[in-house]
Amino acid sequence: MRLNLRRSAHEVAPDLIGAELTFDGVGGVIVEVEAYDHEDPASHAFQNRRSARNASMFLGGGHAYVYRSHGIHWCLNIVCGDPGVANGVLIRALEPTHNLEAMIARRGLSDPRLLCSGPGRLCQALGITKDQDGWRIDRAPFRLRARKAPVEIVTGPRIGLSKAADVPWRYGLAGSRFVSRPFPSR
DNA sequence: CAGTGGATGCTCT
């Protein structure tokens, strides 16, 4: 499979499940994401409204959008679609596969299930901060590799939102023990 | 396991 990040976040999001993401050789397999588009009241760039924070969401598919969450954590999006239209996929959880020692050192934990199971946790584990905002996700030191085999995908409502909390734009790898929270069984 | 509250800083009104 080939990843085309110039499509909308809703098309890209399920294709990212099972893909491999690393930064400086540290990372793993994407097991949970959420899609956000410019017509989404929960998006930082609702109605394509630009701000200092969300500028990189307008750079077009293949860039990183990193923002500060709750004053403490960093969260990583993969920007999708055409330049000028704010689309992004929040990377919520990885199954760690590459350089777990570096993750353990940064996180101060060794349980593999707690290293990258959450958007803030995975940025801490990989060493991603505001410095990476606007960088290309498909070039060094990032690396993004499409999945090689079909996967089973589950969906559900997105996490932690007060607006548009009903739409099922959260995607996960079925049966993964590394998602940040269980998906609704039905 | 479920629920609660604190930490903490930036964005936008």
Add this chain to the structure above:
DNA sequence: GAGCATCCACTGT
């Protein structure tokens, strides 16, 4: 000044 696309520690079953 309010509100977070979060996480962790702590409480009570």
